[in-house]
Amino acid sequence: MRKILAAALGAAFLASPAFADYPERAITMVVPFSAGGPTDTVTRLVAESMSKELGQQIVVDNVGGAGGTLGAGRVAKAEPDGYTLLLHHIGMATSDTLYRKLAYKTLESFDYVGLVTDVPMVIVASPKFEPNDLKGLIDYVKANKDKVTYANAGIGAASHLCGMLFMSAINTPLTTVPYKGTGPALTDLMGGQVDFMCDQTTNTTNQIKEKKIKAYATTTAQPLAALPGVPTAGEAGLPDFTVGIWHGIYAPKGTPKPALDKLTAALQKALQDPNVVARFASLGTVPVTNEEATPAALEKKLKEEVARWKPVIQQAGQFAD
Structure with a gap:
C-alpha cells in the first residue's frame, strides 16, 4: 500500500505545474548522530550551501541512537515529498549486518540524492x-x-x-x-x-x-596535507589498512524525481562552493566529484559496501539487537 501511495503522490507532483516551484518550504535533513560529531559537521556545511541554491532553508535535525538506525528509520517512514532527507555515513551499509532487526530495508526503503565526501x-x-x-x-x-x-x-x-x-x-x-x-x-x-x-x-x-x-x-593510501608529519598506516607498518567514511544523502522511497533532480543539482553546486571546499580541506577531506554526487553513484556505493562489510562483521561476531 505504501508503494502505491508513493507512486500516486509522485505522479501527482509530476502532473502539477506548481511542483516546478519546489521547494516551497523548509527541508529537514536528518543526521542520525548527536550534534557536534563529524557527520553533523559535514551535514551542516553542506546543508547551509544547498539552502542557498534551493532558496529554502535546510534544517538539520539530530536524531541519534542505535548506531544511526533510529534516524534512518524515521526518514524511511517519512512522507516521500522531498521535504525530509537523510545524510548518513558508511553506517548505512554496515547496519544491514550489525543489526538483526531494522525498521527499514537498507536497499529498498530509500531513494538516492548523491555521495558527499569520503572522510x-x-x-x-x-x-x-x-x-x-x-x-x-x-x-x-x-x-x-x-x-x-x-x-x-x-x-x-x-x-x-x-x-x-x-x-x-x-x-x-x-x-x-x-x-x-x-x-x-x-x-x-x-x-x-x-x-x-x-x-x-x-x-x-x-x-x-x-x-x-x-x-x-x-587510514589513507596517501599522506594527508591537513596532517603533515603523520604517516599512512602502510608507511608506518600496517600494509593495506585503508578505510574511509563515505557520506551520502538519501530520501524516502517514492520521492518524486523532479525533487531528487533539484536536490542532486543543489548538492553538486554545494560541493563546488569555495567555503565548503576550504572547510572540508581544513578537516582533512575533500568533496566528491560531480560524477559521484549522483543517485546512481550512491546506489552503487551502498550496494558494494553492504557486500564488503558483511563478512568483516560476521567474522568479528559483533552484533546489536
Missing part, C-alpha cells in the same frame, strides 16, 4: 599512552591486550568499524569501551581514561594540531 580516519591515542608510533602501538597492545582500552562512539559508529578492522589486521582482540557519541569518547581519550581509538579526521584534526591527542597513522 579519512586516523589512529590516535591519549597523550599519556606509552607508545609513540604505530609499530610501537601494535607491539604494545599485543603484549598488553587485557589491559589496553579501545574507545569508540558506539556500535555502528565509524570508530567502531575502524576498530574492528584494526583488531582483525593485527589479529588481537581488545577491550572496547563504547560511548554515546564521538565527543565524550574524545574527551576521555584526552584525559587518559581510555588509551586509543580510530576516528574521522573531521573530528580529530584540530585536537592533533593542538597536541591534545597523539596521532599514529592515517
